[in-house]
Amino acid sequence: MTVSIDPAVAASLRGFEVPEKLGFGSVMAPAMFRARCQDGVWSGGELVPYAPLTLDPAAKVLHYAQSCFEGMKAYRTADGIALFRPDRNARRMAYSAERLCMPAVPESLFMEGVTTVTAYCANLVPANSGESLYLRPFLIGTQPDLSVSASTSYEFYVIASPSEAYHAGNMRVWVEREDARAAVGGTGDAKVGGNYAASLQSIARLKKRGFDQSLWLNPGNRHTVDELSGMNFFAVMDGELHTPALNGAILEGVTRDSLLTLARQLGYTVHERPIDIDDLLQLVSSGTCSEAFACGTAAIVSPISVMGDGDAVYELSAAPGPVAERLRAALLDIQEGRAEDPFGWMVPVEITDLD
Amino acid sequence: MTVSIDPAVAASLRGFEVPEKLGFGSVMAPAMFRARCQDGVWSGGELVPYAPLTLDPAAKVLHYAQSCFEGMKAYRTADGIALFRPDRNARRMAYSAERLCMPAVPESLFMEGVTTVTAYCANLVPANSGESLYLRPFLIGTQPDLSVSASTSYEFYVIASPSEAYHAGNMRVWVEREDARAAVGGTGDAKVGGNYAASLQSIARLKKRGFDQSLWLNPGNRHTVDELSGMNFFAVMDGELHTPALNGAILEGVTRDSLLTLARQLGYTVHERPIDIDDLLQLVSSGTCSEAFACGTAAIVSPISVMGDGDAVYELSAAPGPVAERLRAALLDIQEGRAEDPFGWMVPVEITDLD
Incomplete structure (x- = not known):
């Protein structure tokens, strides 16, 4: 792994308190993963504090919806923290990107993103059954240009949100x-x-x-x-x-x-x-x-x-x-690690010690 | 009109040189109009220097494409500068917004936006036939929340681009x-x-x-x-x-x-x-x-x-x-003002003197 870690991340994480009421996708973890792609060439990934993006007002994503995303979860198990079938999300995101003429996020970069965010935000993974750290990888076209054509520049993010399940049922x-x-x-x-x-x-x-x-x-x-x-x-x-x-x-x-x-x-x-x-x-x-x-x-x-x-x-x-x-x-x-995993679905994440 | 004008706008405009080669939608005027809507209540409009937007990474527009836009033009005529049928664009944008559960930009605010940008950017309206100042009003959902539902907050912008026609023909x-x-x-x-x-x-x-x-x-x-x-x-x-x-x-x-x-x-x-x-x-x-x-x-x-x-x-x-x-x-x-306007399509814009 060659992810660059912004030194401010540790302080952001230490200063963060998970609110009692989680809801779905409204409490955002204070760290996020970012990588950029210019003319088909990907930069290395970085873990940075969660902060507003700066986007040119003419960025393609704002006008022509050149964006795709994934939804996935990190669970707290008896042994630690694990992702559920992240390879499937990586491949689906590549498929979605291709449909909108966006460069696929390389599977290794995607995995680096979701793993790094999870590793650093391990303390934010809720312990109650049915709750988890929801991960939202997304890719947006950022080129400032109003012609209807694929962007030449992209940004890939992984943000995370400690969450309840989206629907309670019934x-x-x-x-x-x-x-x-x-x-x-x-x-x-x-x-x-x-x-x-x-x-x-x-x-x-x-x-x-x-x-x-x-x-x-x-x-x-x-x-x-x-x-x-x-x-x-x-x-x-x-x-x-x-x-x-x-x-x-x-x-x-x-x-x-x-x-x-x-x-x-x-x-x-x-x-x-x-x-x-x-x-x-x-x-x-x-x-x-x-x-x-x-x-x-x-x-x-x-x-x-x-x-x-x-x-x-x-x-x-x-x-x-x-x-x-x-x-x-x-x-x-x-x-949540209470049963055998006969299909090899769970991918353990090594927790990063912030101290 | 109650548009607030950022004092930095005049300097941005004075320092701006229109490049010889325009293309379509790639040269952006150095001023833009902005208004915000929170829980259905619109702020007053502001003219500000063209600058990157700051958007929360969880903003609805980036994930769920809650965005709509318009395309319209300001032309240089014998008498000055005029917009072509802006009321039609205002109404269509209201329709588009409604389809995506966004609040319609009030027609008066829409008109304020396109008129103010045009008035201040009058010097950027090209003089060659077929060229114009292309105006791009757009509306985006900005609430940071990952649930699939309409945003509670919105931003409306009008950006502008001195442009050639999009397609030359044939x-x-x-x-x-x-x-x-x-x-x-x-x-x-x-x-x-x-x-x-x-x-x-x-x-x-x-x-x-x-x-x-x-x-x-x-x-x-x-x-x-x-x-x-x-x-x-x-x-x-x-x-x-x-x-x-x-x-x-x-x-x-x-x-x-x-x-x-x-x-x-x-x-x-x-x-x-x-x-x-x-x-x-x-x-x-x-x-x-x-x-x-x-x-x-x-x-x-x-x-x-x-x-x-x-x-x-x-x-x-x-x-x-x-x-x-x-x-x-x-x-x-x-x-371009060479013929009568029997249908009342052209709406003159009073040019703002920057000095």
């Missing part, structure tokens, strides 16, 4: 029949800002109706379920697990992949297939679909209690549901 | 059959960053094939023409003008609207209708469609010489074409 989701978060041939399978900006109007609308999250339909057929905003979708039917098959408009969640693996190991039959929304709602009505849940790095596993569609409301009969609970527990047991 | 456009810039139910009719980010991959691909711009098809039917990136599309068939009807996925261009008005006044028959791409290419082949052009604030009117589709290349027989040339001249004559 979510009320809303079938979004009008808006779309991404297009066929668009950026739905990349983790880029524009998908989230497009989703805000739907979220604002459904909150007024007493719901928590949009259930997005495929923008091509407007009839099969894609995902929730930042979370993948699962339904339990007759004790078997069903989740939308990847189709180019769905973000391939690391938690989704992990749950598929875990579920198979636990003996569940798992189906990755297109799920028609009208079929699904009918199966919820009849009780065949007794459970549904969302999953994601931030949300872990969040049971769905109600699905709203227009004026109709469909209640999941087994909510929050034993399958969701079992999978959530199985995943957290690995992440 | 463009080679590429029929984009794979990617989409926006979805049905997405943000295609709003001027938001995500649409542009999604378009970059297509542009990079077609440049390698010797083309200049993507011709975007409707994301719903994948068969009718929507627009180019940041420009609307017109075709001339048997001497009549055809442009895609607005459909929710097309940005309603101010230049588009102005050309429709001007064309009717000049006696052209004008059709706003869905234009099937295969029909269009056949009509280009047969010579019935002799001309096509793109239009936009930055591009003005840019003739299209070639349309590429897969391995096929279709040449526009009359390119650059008399209709495009006539409309471009008629529009620029109004914008």
